[in-house]
Amino acid sequence: MIPLTLAEVARAVGGSMHDIPDSDVRVTGPVVRDSREVVPGALFVAFAGERADGHDYAAGAVTDGAVAVLAARPVGVPAIVVEDVQAALGALARHVIELLGATVVALTGSAGKTSTKDLLAQLLERLAPTVWTPGSLNNEIGLPLTALQADEKTRHLVLEMGARGIGHIRYLTGLTPPRIGMVLNVGSAHIGEFGGREQIAIAKGEMVEALPSAEDGGIAVLNADDPLVREMASRTTARVVRFGESEKADYRAENVRLNDRGQAVFSLRTPTGCADVTLRLYGEHHVSNALAAAAVAGELGMPAQEIATALSEADSLSRWRMEVTERPDGVTVVNDAYNANPESMRAALRALAAMGTPARARGGRTWAVLGQMAELGEQSLAEHDAVGRLAVRLNVSKLVAVGGTEAAWLQMGAYNEGSWGEESVHVSDAEAAIDLLRREVRPGDVVLVKASRSVGLEAVALALIEGAAR
Numbered sequence: 001m002i003p004l005t006l007a008e009v010a011r012a013v014g015g016s017m018h019d020i021p022d023s024d025v026r027v028t029g030p031v032v033r034d035s036r037e038v039v040p041g042a043l044f045v046a047f048a049g050e051r052a053d054g055h056d057y058a059a060g061a062v063t064d065g066a067v068a069v070l071a072a073r074p075v076g077v078p079a080i081v082v083e084d085v086q087a088a089l090g091a092l093a094r095h096v097i098e099l100l101g102a103t104v105v106a107l108t109g110s111a112g113k114t115s116t117k118d119l120l121a122q123l124l125e126r127l128a129p130t131v132w133t134p135g136s137l138n139n140e141i142g143l144p145l146t147a148l149q150a151d152e153k154t155r156h157l158v159l160e161m162g163a164r165g166i167g168h169i170r171y172l173t174g175l176t177p178p179r180i181g182m183v184l185n186v187g188s189a190h191i192g193e194f195g196g197r198e199q200i201a202i203a204k205g206e207m208v209e210a211l212p213s214a215e216d217g218g219i220a221v222l223n224a225d226d227p228l229v230r231e232m233a234s235r236t237t238a239r240v241v242r243f244g245e246s247e248k249a250d251y252r253a254e255n256v257r258l259n260d261r262g263q264a265v266f267s268l269r270t271p272t273g274c275a276d277v278t279l280r281l282y283g284e285h286h287v288s289n290a291l292a293a294a295a296v297a298g299e300l301g302m303p304a305q306e307i308a309t310a311l312s313e314a315d316s317l318s319r320w321r322m323e324v325t326e327r328p329d330g331v332t333v334v335n336d337a338y339n340a341n342p343e344s345m346r347a348a349l350r351a352l353a354a355m356g357t358p359a360r361a362r363g364g365r366t367w368a369v370l371g372q373m374a375e376l377g378e379q380s381l382a383e384h385d386a387v388g389r390l391a392v393r394l395n396v397s398k399l400v401a402v403g404g405t406e407a408a409w410l411q412m413g414a415y416n417e418g419s420w421g422e423e424s425v426h427v428s429d430a431e432a433a434i435d436l437l438r439r440e441v442r443p444g445d446v447v448l449v450k451a452s453r454s455v456g457l458e459a460v461a462l463a464l465i466e467g468a469a470r
Contacts, residue, residue, distance in 0.1 A: 001043075001148045002096060003028045006068050006080065009043065012095035013070070013088035015080040025067050025078075031092070031148040033141065040065035045089055047141070048072065086140055090175040093144030097176055102154045104176055105296055108161045108169055108207050109184025109223075110200060111343045112289045113138065115281065116184060117160045118317040120293035123310045127302060128155035135318050136338075138162040140171065147176045156300075164193055166203045173210035180299070181207040181238070182221040182292055186228040187343045188383065193375055201228040208236035221295045223288065224249040241299055243291040251295040253287050260358045262351040264290075268308050270298050275308030280315055282322040282334065282355075285347035320458050322348065325465045330443035332359070335461035336450040340373045342383045345450060346390060352448040353394040364444025365397035369433055369460055371451025372406040381409055388413025388424070398440075399424040402433045403455055430459045437464060 007023035010016065017023055029041030035057040038044055044061035046054030046069050058075035062068075068078040070092075072085050082088040097104060105124075107116060114136050121132035131150045133142065138160040150157055161172045173181070186201045212218035218238030223229040225244035233240045243251040253266040262282045268275050268291075279286050294307045302310075316323065320338035327333065332355065336348050349368060356366035368391050376383050388410040391399045401411035401424065411426040427433050437460070441447060449461040 001027060001029075001031055002099060002151055004096075006078070009068075009070075009092060010080045013080065013082055013091045015070070015082040015088060018074040018079045018081050019076065020068060020078045020080075027067055029065070029067075031070075031089075031145060033145065035061045035064070038064040038066045042066045044069045045085060045145075046071040046075065047085055089141065089144045093147040093175055094177070096150065097147055097157070100150055100152070100154060100157075102150060102157050103180065103300070104157045104159065104178045105180040105182070106159045106161050106173060106176065106178035106207060106210075107182035107184065107221075107292070108163065108204050109182075110187030110204070111341055112184050112285065112292075113160045113162065114318050115286060115316065115321060116182075116289040116292050117158055119281075119286075119290055119311065119314050120296055121158050121317070122314040123293055123297040123302065123307065124156040124158065124300065126306065126310055127297070127300060129153045130156040130158060132158035133160040136160065136162070138172075140175075143172055144175055161207070163203045163206075166199065167206070169203055169206035170210065173207065178207075178210065179212060179217055180219045180221060180296055181211045181236075182296065183207055183223065183229050183232055184288065184292055185223055185226045185343070188341050188376060188379065193377075197228065201232070204229075205232045205235050208232050208238060211236055211238035213237040214239040219296075219299055221292060221299075223292070225288070241295050243295040244288065249291070251291050251298060253291055256284065256287055258284055258351070258354040260354065262355040268294060268304060268311070270294065270304040270307065272298065273304035275305045277308045277311045279311060280313070282324055283347045283351035285344065286322075320461070322351065323461075327465070327467065329467075330362075330364070330445075331441055331464065332446040333461055333464045334446065334448040335458065335465070336448060337455075337458040337461050338453060340371070340450050340452045342373060342376070342387065345370070345373060345387050348448055348450050349387070349390055349394055349396065352396060352446060355446050356395070356397070359444060359446045362444045364442075364446060366395075367398045367400065367437075367441065367445060367447040368396045369400045369402060369437070369447060369449045369457065370407070370410055371402045371455035371457050372404070374452035374454055380406060384409035385413035385416075388415075389417035391424075392418035397423065400433055400436060401426045402430060402451065402457060402460070403428070430456055433457075433460050434463045 044066040062077040224242035224246040401407040414424040
């Protein structure tokens with residue numbers, strides 16, 4: 001964070017100072033909510049959670065070097081006391097962003113937010129110092145904490161924004177007002193909470209409504225291939241830039257294909273030129289993510305060839321998202337266990353199918369180890385059934401459905417589509433899946449592991465990577 005005196009912090013958050021002998025002492029370190037992350041000069045934010053109350057760690061945080069605590073009550077050490085700690089954290093983030101004058105780029109969508117954010121961050125880093133959301137810290141607490149990582153050198157701030165309902169994006173953009181706002185797609189993720197894709201579109205469209213006008217430099221980056229996103233152009237006064245495979249897209253992918261490693265290859269066409277891209281990321285769905293990142297980078301001045309080079313050199317910066325590991329014995333593990341929705345599940349299966357062609361040539365098989373896709377509401381049965389059927393249509397060798405009722409629907413979809421017998425199996429949990437894979441995975445096989453985060457299937461992938469499933 002840029003250095004601020006405690007008096008400046010107190011004014012920014014509307015708080016009162018307690019037990020502070022010198023209000024001119026400056027916060028020179030990071031703003032943290034975990035006392036274990038305190039370093040000299042830090043500001044410790046005391047949240048009262050269900051399992052722990054940060055106020056109980058205030059004294060220790062100051063002992064470890066924090067100059068003060070942002071708290072809801074006096075804690076016996078230097079503190080700025082506010083009525084609402086979360087609101088105060090957001091107010092501090094907005095204050096710092098206003099002082100910095102950096103370009104804030106915010107993005108949202110039903111799928112691909114984190115991967116797109118990682119790609120975009122790596123592109124913009126080539127232009128100027130950039131701060132971006134770590135992992136998926138895209139909520140009311142993670143977002144301002146990310147923004148507060150920016151300092152005087154920061155020129156770009158790339159912020160991922162998630163939503164669980166209407167009004168959430170509006171709130172987040174109020175904390176960190178973007179100049180460039182991106183909507184990737186409107187899919188089925190969290191559809192059970194929203195009540196329908198139209199409601200999701202209303203929520204995601206709050207991103208473009210928050211942008212400044214075209215005259216003031218606002219840019220809305222929209223997916224030309226998604227009808228619900230295209231329609232958001234009518235909800236903004238910002239200049240609209242489109243990406244996708246549509247001929248109407250300003251940043252377009254042509255001649256898209258997957259190589260035998262499941263990585264996308266395409267020609268990138270931009271308003272300033274064309275260049276070829278071979279992504280290091282796995283799966284055709286990353287083409288759309290790459291185009292979204294290219295659109296922002298292009299609008300900020302990066303030439304087409306440099307964009308293509310940067311995309312071709314970019315890696316995934318976040319764990320368990322199509323993370324590919326090749327074991328010494330020839331088993332390939334694709335760990336995509338961080339989360340799942342119908343769109344990302346289908347994309348992962350198609351990537352697995354592409355990787356299966358060379359695997360079969362060397363005698364290997366493809367395994368889809370899949371679990372529940374959460375928060376699908378009334379669509380859950382149909383969507384799980386459809387994923388099971390898709391596994392058959394893509395000629396996946398083995399399907400292992402892991403978990404309860406939803407996993408049984410996955411397995412039943414596969415069985416009904418292909419009359420599979422031993423090719424599909426339903427097991428109770430991750431341990432049962434590991435036991436099965438220990439017995440049956442052999443050199444040359446490719447194993448995809450994917451489910452919603454709550455299922456915990458990363459344990460299966462990690463056991464395979466460590467060789468425990470051999």
